[in-house]
Amino acid sequence: MTDDAAARLRSGMVIPAHPLALDADGGIDLRAQRALTRYYLSAGADGLAIGVHTTQFELHEDRGMLQEVWSLAATTASESRAGRPEPMLVAGLTGDTADAVAEAAMARAAGYQAALLCPWGMTEVTEEALLDRARAVGEVLPTIGFYLQESVGGRRLGRTYWQRLFDLESVIGVKAAPFDRYRTNDVAQTLLEHDRWDQVALMTGNDDTIVQDLITPYRRTVGGRxxxxxxxxxxxxQWAVGTRAAVEAQTAAQEAAAAGSVPLELLRQGADLVDVNAAVFDVDHDFAGAVPGVNEVLRQQGLLATATCLGAADLLSPGQSEAIARARERHPGPMDEEFVASHRDEWLR
Incomplete structure (x- = not known):
């Protein structure tokens, strides 16, 4: 399972971070939750990540609800393949080592192929604790390292940490999402220097520089090669909204990289996506409304009944809903406006 998952990640995959759909009483809105999964797969996503930040880390406080959400996504994905390759299911894991290992076992039983190691819920987020947890989880599922930006709960991680993480053969990828070019460079350069440089997939999680990450090569001469x-x-x-446009952009980036020439149109699309992300992720308020912002886009598009989140602090910031509406009007293509409107009722069946 590890080799197959690693090869698929390295080939280039669009994996949206799946939101959590809630009803007015704070329970799972099963109809909307299924509709989101159908949307992503219809849009051409290669996989789904559930239990991650966009799914709301508070979900992990209710193990029963977490298992229900994981199982629902797996079942709906299986029913929605329609001849397409099996989507890769990535489980976001939280908590200290014992909790993360228990969640990994749950996810594996539900059919998940990999785990994203999230720092939320850990007693002490030290590099040693993160490495110990990665080592233990790797005995259950192939793992994806995670450089999470500090404004939403991450911490700075040195190059030694990444070197030691890449030493673990269970690590098949790394999501670089520090929203910082220097720190992203730390991850890429450390990977280049490592003996497993061609076995670990570098994945962008920098929602503010998606296109740039997809087209930028990092090079290093090691041993004369x-x-x-x-x-x-x-x-x-960010790929939880505008998913079809994301698939098209990722494909265009792959083609540009293969050709060794980047069209200006692709760079323009990247600039448009930054404008969209500023509204959705609530940059004006230091990302305070990032998770409800994703939900608000989907609510305005008719896929969710509410933007409500489990966490009491996860609220839309003042003016954020209006900013999202303006972004949708300015950038209908990157927001999948026509695609969603055409298929919404089908997904909500």
Missing amino acids: TREVRATGGLLG
């Missing part, structure tokens, strides 16, 4: 790595795909909260 030139090595090159690039984020061929990603696992992103």
Whole structure:
């Protein structure tokens, strides 16, 4: 399972971070939750990440609800394949080592092929604790490392940490999402220097520089030979909206990289996506409304009944809903407006 999952990640995958649909009473809105899964797969996504930040980390406080959400996504994905390759299901894991290992076992039983290691819920987020947890989880599922930006609960991680993480053969990928070019460079350069440089997939999680990450090669000469790595795909909260446009952009980036020439139109699309992301992720308020912002897009498009989140602090910021509406009007293509409107009722069946 590890080799297959690793090869698929390295080939370049679009993996949306799946939101959590809630009803007015705070329970799972099963109809909307299924509709979101159908949307992503209809849009051409290669996989789904459930239990991650966009799914709301508070979900992990209710193990029963977490298992229900994981199982629902797996079942709906299986029913919605329609001849397409099996989507890769990635489980977001939280908590200290014992909790993360228990969640990994649950996810594996539900049919998940990989785990994204999230720092939320850990007693102490030290590099040693993160490595111990990665090592233990790797005995249950192939793992994806995670460089999470500090404004939403991450911490700075040194190059030694990444070197030691890549030492683990169970690590098949790394999601670089520090929203910082220097720190993203730390991950890429450390991978280039490592003996497993061609076995670990570099994935973008930088929602503010998606296109740039997908087209930018990192190079290093090691032992007289030139090595090159690039984020061929990603696992992103931004891809939870505008997913069909994301698939098209990722394909265009792959083609541009293969041709060795980047069209200006692709760079323009990247700039448009940054404008969209500023509204959705609530940049004006230091990302406070990032998770409800994703939900609000889907609510305005008619896929969710509410943007409500489990966490009491996860609220839309003042003016954010209006900013999202303006972004939808300015950028209908990157927001999948026509695609969603055409298929919404089918997904909500």
